[in-house]
Amino acid sequence: MLPNTGRLAGCTVFITGASRGIGKAIALKAAKDGANIVIAAKTAQPHPKLLGTIYTAAEEIEAVGGKALPCIVDVRDEQQISDAVQKAVKKFGGIDILVNNASAISLTNTLDTPTKRVDLMMNVNTRGTYLTSKACIPYLKKSKVAHILNISPPLNLNPVWFKEHCAYTIAKYGMSMYVLGMAEEFKGEIAVNALWPKTAIHTAATEMLGGPGIESQCRKVDIIADAAYSIFQKPKSFTGNFVIDENILKAEGIQNFDIYAIKPGAVPEFKEEKPQPQPKPRSGAVEKTFRIVKDSLSDDIVKATQAIYLFELSGEDGGTWFLDLKSKGGNVGYGEPSDQADVVMSMSTDDFVKMFSGKLKPTMAFMSGKLKIKGNMALAIKLEKLMNQMNARL
DSSP, X not given: OOOOOXXXXXXXXXXXXXXXXXXXXXXXXXXXXXXEEEEEESOOSOOSSSOOOHHHHHHXXXXXXXXXXXXXXXXXXXXXXXXXXXXXXXXXXXXXXXXXXXXXXXXXXXXXXXXXXXXXXXXXXXXXXXXXXXXXXXXXXXXXXXXXXXXXOOOOOOGGGTSSXXXXXXXXXXXXXXHHHHHHHTTTTOEEEEEEOSSOBOOHHHHHHHOTTGGGXXXXXXXXXXXXXXXXXXXXXXXXXXXXXXHHHHHTTOOOGGXXXXXXXXXXXXXXXXXXXXXXXXXXXXXXXHHHHHHHOOHHHHHHHOEEEEEEEESXXXXXXXXXXXXXXXXXXXSOOSSOOSEEEEXXXXXXXXXXXXXXXXHHHHHTTSOEEEEOHHHHHHHHHHHHHHGGGO
């Protein structure tokens, strides 16, 4: 872990979405230096599925040595942002660092993303980041520290990052484009950078998206907090950068990244899709997998699922396979199903076997580009429950 230096003592850090997850982790790291933390987030009352409120986060921040100002802020509401900024300036005398962390996510394709969800992602991710930055900039310009940090990805126009969740990628890239523009606009006055993880990060939101067990393939939020802390130590001339957490920490001298892993040695990286030869799977592994799946089918599973899945598998023992969970008793086989498939999944045979045996989570496979999904995303998620039942037998 990156040690604290105390250099943020007395600095005021305004963080959106700081009631839990990455935002709270960054807040706690800065608080250990004695920083003032403005917790700008929506959750004032406990959420039924997501732990933490602005008030519980404030208690944690003060417990480690920081000062906290919890503010109810929906970044879609310009007035709420303005009110929180004014409260921060009145209480702490200014703003030194802004972290645009609040974000909405939907990893769905164009036809499966409701307009309401598109509007949410654009308004929270893209518009919210702009409004919060605009409100804080007059005070950041007066600071000797003066950093804006957007939790957003490097700008990469490879279609692989768009094809499965176009609206989400565009909404996050909007945050990244502000880095390009504002870094140039406020050069010499405010450092503006982006930070993104090399691997998945375990948060309550990740748990909801990926389900139980996803944490074993993730890193702790501490790695993002340490990377953000490293950026905050940099001068204003360090600006316009798209920082990957692991890379900046390597530059800080961190060599053992297992300290950040939930399950050391089991964290896959997000990699850009490149044509590579697939490793040879075990002989007949796909056929064996489908045989075990078929033996495990029941009328109850069919009744609960009601979907037909088509698998387009590349590599040895691949081809087109189907899993029919609509017909009585269910069925599996090689080739096309008798009725139209509800979900089409494309991947390598090796990844298919890993997925059904529990060694590769479907959510992680999808997010990293190893799994392509067409059709009904809700039915695709249902299949994961069946996979969990298969794990013990594969």
